[in-house]
Amino acid sequence: MPSNEAGAGHPASAGESHTEGEEHEPRVPQENGTGAPDLARSALVRPPASAPAPAPVTLRSDLRASAFDGSAALAVTAVVFAVLYARIEAKTSSTVTVMPFMADTGAFWMYFLSQAFGWSALLWAWGTVVLGLLLSGPRPARLPLSGPRLERLHRTTSLNTIALIFAHALLFAAELIHHSKDSWLGALGTTFVEVFVPGGYDSGTGRIAIPVGQAALYLALPLGLLFYVRHRIGPRTWRAMHRFVLVVYVLSVWHTLLYGTNVWYDGWFRTTVWLLQLPIAALFLMRLLRPARRSQRLRGLGEHPGSPAGWSLRLVGRVAAVGIMVVLLAVIITGRDGGRVEPPPDTTSTHNHD
Structure with a gap:
């Protein structure tokens, strides 16, 4: 499930502009007026060796x-x-x-x-x-x-x-x-x-x-x-x-x-599962508040280049992310998430286990 929404820093992206078989033409030293090549000048303008494409x-x-x-x-x-x-x-x-x-x-x-x-x-x-x-x-x-x-x-x-x-x-x-x-x-x-x-x-x-x-x-x-x-x-x-x-x-x-x-059942094992979600919720909230793509940044409604519906959707997403953080903190602090607190009356299974 690779992710690189911004497209920056990806090994493949770095080499996408490279064309196979493309070669740089070598520069020919220019003459300095005396009929001899100006080696000093050509050394200054010689292009650096290109790094191999990833x-x-x-x-x-x-x-x-x-x-x-x-x-x-x-x-x-x-x-x-x-x-x-x-x-x-x-x-x-x-x-x-x-x-x-x-x-x-x-x-x-x-x-x-x-x-x-x-x-x-x-x-x-x-x-x-x-x-x-x-x-x-x-x-x-x-x-x-x-x-x-x-x-x-x-x-x-x-x-x-x-x-x-x-x-x-x-x-x-x-x-x-x-x-x-x-x-x-x-x-x-x-x-x-x-x-x-x-x-x-x-x-x-x-x-x-x-x-x-x-x-x-x-x-x-x-x-x-x-x-x-x-x-x-x-x-x-x-x-x-x-x-x-x-x-x-x-x-x-x-x-x-x-x-x-x-x-x-509610307990430390189940609470640990919820605790692991806290970093994801925090990173997700940061991703919404400071997106890598400028078009996804939330500015004033009059300053936003997109439609009002898009602006509203981004605002709702940020509010929802904050709400998720609040719920996670409440579950972690109380140790209760609305799950089972006692064994159900019937714990049998329809499968045969002999």
Whole structure:
């Protein structure tokens, strides 16, 4: 889900004006009136050697560059899996409260691994959004990475986020197949519908949470890959579509809060999820207040070059961003977000878990 709405600092942008095969004509030393070349004058006017054009950014190059970032994501997933597993073993996770049969860690380890991939996917999506907001809005004066390296990291975290979401969904599907009483082929078909077809999962909270997660997955894939064909669809179209990346992240958080059994109930774990949203809300507000593109700046209504409707929309966006900040602070301070405060009366599942 790469982002560079301003277009500045992108490795590909720096070389877009370069034409393959273009060469600079060498300057011929001028004569100084005596019939001999004026070498001193020619040395002063000789053009400097042009720097080599940066390598084009392609999906293949970014996939190679994402190896280190992907390894870090797998390491984080392993740590999260160990924590979730230990909490289940100690019966301190609310997952055991919701589904007591899950206390059998040996039988449901794939489910916990799916949860771990889901958490690392959410964390990598968080990092991708933060990097995108840093690139498209005002950034701190001192950052450990240069602009081009920051952009490349943004692209690699985006690709790894998509991979982590897929792993999360596939392991959840594998868990359903493993505990199904149907034949292998029948279980495969039923599970595909439940996991990948909107509306196919009809059990409890999953009737809402699963479609929300599917929407995040099916939006993340094209929005993340459209960057690599932006020259074909046009930069303006790409920028307009790329703004929906934030929607993908919101859907991912919503899916987690709805279906993540270890954050079902109010407590420090759920409050931490909301705490992570505070930097994104702050960066988003800064992005609106100080946009990189002059046309998006909010000036007086009479001074704004756009239509009154556009001015009003930008004003509403800034007011909404401030309201989101206020709500987040209230949730973090009180530890309450209107979610569940006690186990529901029925925690059974329509699936067979033998």
